[in-house]
Amino acid sequence: MDKNPSGNDRPCKCGGIDAAERETLDRYGITRVPAATYLLDGYRYTSLTDAVAQARRSRM
Template sequence: MAAEQNRRSSGTTQENEAEMERYGITKTYVAIYSYGEYRYSSLQDAVAQAKRDEARRGA
């Protein structure tokens, strides 16, 4: 039950999984870093923005 629910929430149905297996397609999850109201795919970018904000505040 949990596996089926996970498939639905990840947008992968049994039919999709069969096609993925047939064609050798893989699914990769990507880390998303949140800072303030923004989202970054790179930790370095998020940290750089946080440092810029800190410098602007004079901390």
């Protein structure tokens, strides 16, 4: 299991995966790809372009 970034031995799900999830990925040949998420005014955007466009619209 992943360790907590603070250095203690408690497991965390801060971007890591546990053994069961790793086994499932390996079994099916799935690759996990991290993705950026942009937060603006309580909404989440997966595209920086969309987040910037909304910021420009809402601040005019």
